[in-house]
Amino acid sequence: MITIYHLAASQSERVIWLMEELELPYRLERFEREADGSAPPAYRALHPFGTAPIIRDGDQVMAESAAIVEYISRVHGGGRLSVGPDEPGYADYLQGMQLSDAIQTALFVRMAYAGGAGENSDEASEPVIVRACRRREDGYFRYLEERLSAQPYAAGERFSCADIMVLHNLTVLPHFGGRAIEDLPNTQAYVARVRERPAYQRAAAIAAGSEAPAG
Incomplete structure (x- = not known):
């Protein structure tokens, strides 16, 4: 066990x-x-x-x-x-399984910068790595919003491990400075849908x- x-x-x-x-x-x-x-x-x-x-x-x-x-x-x-290589949605599954660490890494870099230089510094004066992380973070959420406009789950038509990996970033990280999803209607609907699961x-x-x- x-x-x-x-x-x-x-x-x-x-x-x-x-x-x-x-x-x-x-x-x-x-x-x-x-x-x-x-x-x-x-x-x-x-x-x-x-x-x-x-x-x-x-x-x-x-x-x-x-x-x-x-x-x-x-x-x-x-x-x-899981989603295998011979199934529809395999590429999206792999993306979803990796997306969590990518989002968290971008957040951790921003948090480290905030701890040293302060959140009130203007973006133009931010280190190149911080600006790069902001762009990456925006791209990760843009990708998710676009995919969820065409399919109900991270890997396609069925719930998978990718959803278990993704949801934490959308529900917990905003409480620690992570990107909020108020401007992402497809992502908001996705969170509500997954949270209804009895498990x-x-x-x-x-x-x-x-x-x-x-x-």
């Missing part, structure tokens, strides 16, 4: 959601953050990365959302939420501690 090491308010919520979608049994071990928001030493000791999510499957301990999500879908879920709602309750896993 897979064990999910769940760090409060983290991307480990994605793995809980995936397990609920696939209706797979799992154990959940909860870890609270330190006063400064960092993961506690016991959590960081689980894997050299020290980041959330982390899972254990037998002797295998894994970190990184995209790797974990695809691994579970393929190994334990029969590939039900998403169960996972949110489990991650928050108001409900226990069934398995």
